[in-house]
Amino acid sequence: xxxxxxxxxxxxxxxxARVHIKQGQGKILINGKEANTYFKTENLYQEVLHPLRVxxxxxxxxxxxxxxxxxxxxxxxxxxxxxARALVHNNEELKSPLRxxxxxxxxxxxxxxxxxxxxxxRKKFQFSKx
Numbered sequence: 001x002x003x004x005x006x007x008x009x010x011x012x013x014x015x016x017a018r019v020h021i022k023q024g025q026g027k028i029l030i031n032g033k034e035a036n037t038y039f040k041t042e043n044l045y046q047e048v049l050h051p052l053r054v055x056x057x058x059x060x061x062x063x064x065x066x067x068x069x070x071x072x073x074x075x076x077x078x079x080x081x082x083x084a085r086a087l088v089h090n091n092e093e094l095k096s097p098l099r100x101x102x103x104x105x106x107x108x109x110x111x112x113x114x115x116x117x118x119x120x121x122r123k124k125f126q127f128s129k130x
Contacts, residue, residue, distance in 0.1 A: 005064075006089050010082025012107050015070030019082030021090070024062030026052075030079065031067060044076040051084040054101050055094050061087075077107055 005022035028035035028048065039045045052058045063083060067075045084103040088095045098104050112121040119125060 006086045008082050008085035008089060010078040010080065010085060010106075012077030012081065013070045013074035013110050015067060015074035015078040017065050017067040017075065017078035017082045019079060019086050020064040021061045021083065021086040023060065026059035026061065028063045028065070030065045035063075039072060039076060041072075044072055047076045048079050048083070050080055050101070051087060051098060051103050054097055054103065055087055057087065081106060 005020045008019050008021075010017045010019060030038040030048075035048055036045050039048070049058065052061065052063075065079050065082065067079060069075075070078070080103065084098050088098060088104070095104065114121050
């Protein structure tokens with residue numbers, strides 16, 4: 001990317017997205033693929049576009065993303081946070097509308113670890129009275 005691009009990181013569950021944004025025509029590349037072909041469902045693609053839609057900047061920035069870890073849902077959330085952070089880095093006035101939409105907060109939810117003596121994190125083995 002050129003020197004006028006902004007790099008920000010977004011995370012969700014175990015996914016990490018490195019987001020580069022720069023002035024452009026609105027092209028979104030995720031791991032070298034177009035965003036609408038990378039995400040198989042429309043709602044995940046729309047989730048990635050949400051920060052750009054809220055700020056009315058949908059066609060004015062080119063976005064290039066390297067994302068790894070997690071599944072498609074976690075990756076979409078990580079990209080969304082990374083785009084929002086990069087937009088705020090370029091223009092501090094966008095922080096208020098993005099915060100109102102909940103786009104500036106990292107989602108802290110993650111998978112609970114498995115406990116010993118149990119089949120899963122909270123599930124217990126079947127209880128036998130006799």
